[in-house]
Amino acid sequence: MPTVLEPVTKPIIKKRHESDDDLAPTFYVICWNDPVNLMVYVTHVFIKIFGWNKEKAEKHMMEVHEKGKSVLVKEGAEKAEFYVHQLQNYKLEATMEPAE
Amino acid sequence: MKLVKESKGVWQYHLAQNEAAVLVGLLKKFPFTKIDPVKISKTDKHLKAREREKLLNESLAEHRKELKKLALDLIRPDKFKQLEKGWLMTLRLEERETMLQILNDIRVGSWHVLGEPDDLHAQPAKTSAKDLAYRSLMDLAGYFECGLLTTE
Numbered sequence: 001m002p003t004v005l006e007p008v009t010k011p012i013i014k015k016r017h018e019s020d021d022d023l024a025p026t027f028y029v030i031c032w033n034d035p036v037n038l039m040v041y042v043t044h045v046f047i048k049i050f051g052w053n054k055e056k057a058e059k060h061m062m063e064v065h066e067k068g069k070s071v072l073v074k075e076g077a078e079k080a081e082f083y084v085h086q087l088q089n090y091k092l093e094a095t096m097e098p099a100e
Numbered sequence: 101m102k103l104v105k106e107s108k109g110v111w112q113y114h115l116a117q118n119e120a121a122v123l124v125g126l127l128k129k130f131p132f133t134k135i136d137p138v139k140i141s142k143t144d145k146h147l148k149a150r151e152r153e154k155l156l157n158e159s160l161a162e163h164r165k166e167l168k169k170l171a172l173d174l175i176r177p178d179k180f181k182q183l184e185k186g187w188l189m190t191l192r193l194e195e196r197e198t199m200l201q202i203l204n205d206i207r208v209g210s211w212h213v214l215g216e217p218d219d220l221h222a223q224p225a226k227t228s229a230k231d232l233a234y235r236s237l238m239d240l241a242g243y244f245e246c247g248l249l250t251t252e
Contacts, residue, residue, distance in 0.1 A: 034211075035218050035219070036211040036216075036238070037204070037207075037208070038245055038246065040245075040246065041200070041204060041245055041249060044200070044249055048197065077148075081140075081152055081156075084140060084156065085156060085160075088138055088156065089160070089201060090201055090204060091201070091204045091205055091207075091208040093138070095139060095141050096140060096141055096144070096152075097141055097142065097143050097144065098141075
């Protein structure tokens with residue numbers, strides 16, 4: 001059987017970091033401190049929206065209280081926007097900031 | 101205001117006569133303040149961020165309208181049962197969340213009207229009748245929020 005030299009074709013494999021998902025911008029959802037929202041209320045809202053246990057919710061609440069803000073989650077635009085809407089519905093000052 | 105029982109997503113609270121009257125008054129007259137525009141980002145200056153901010157403020161305005169309707173549902177006669185001393189208020193899970201959102205809207209809205217003071221307990225040099233009214237609203241809303249959440 002004659003040997004046929006075929007051109008070697010390598011499959012084009014996109015590197016992991018080149019996928020569309022990875023190129024999509026991500027955002028930090030941040031809750032900012034204010035003197036009016038009660039600590040017990042902020043903890044409750046975090047539990048309700050993120051499904052966190054009380055310990056984690058209180059940790060973030062204390063971070064807001066003591067450091068002026070807490071980064072709650074890092075998400076793609078759509079989900080970050082969803083969380084900001086949810087937090088703002090409860091009258092917490094929440095924003096989404098581009099993650100670099 | 102005191103939690104009597106919580107079972108299978110239903111909360112029952114005992115309210116004294118005057119507490120029930122005040123809470124119903126707050127819900128009946130909600131909202132007390134105009135809605136303030138909010139920012140979706142402190143750093144993002146892109147067009148997309150401005151679009152998101154517009155959408156957020158539209159959504160919050162719609163949410164406020166919905167809360168106004170739901171506030172009236174919360175004072176339906178079947179929600180309150182008269183007892184020998186006071187009232188028994190029964191709330192399902194979502195009704196409790198709605199009540200919390202309404203109360204905090206009153207609290208935060210009043211704080212905005214008062215000029216967003218850092219120290220909520222400080223006595224301002226001059227206090228108008230309007231300021232007193234909003235300070236009372238803020239305190240009352242906080243009182244009932246604590247009542248709803250103290251058991252957690």
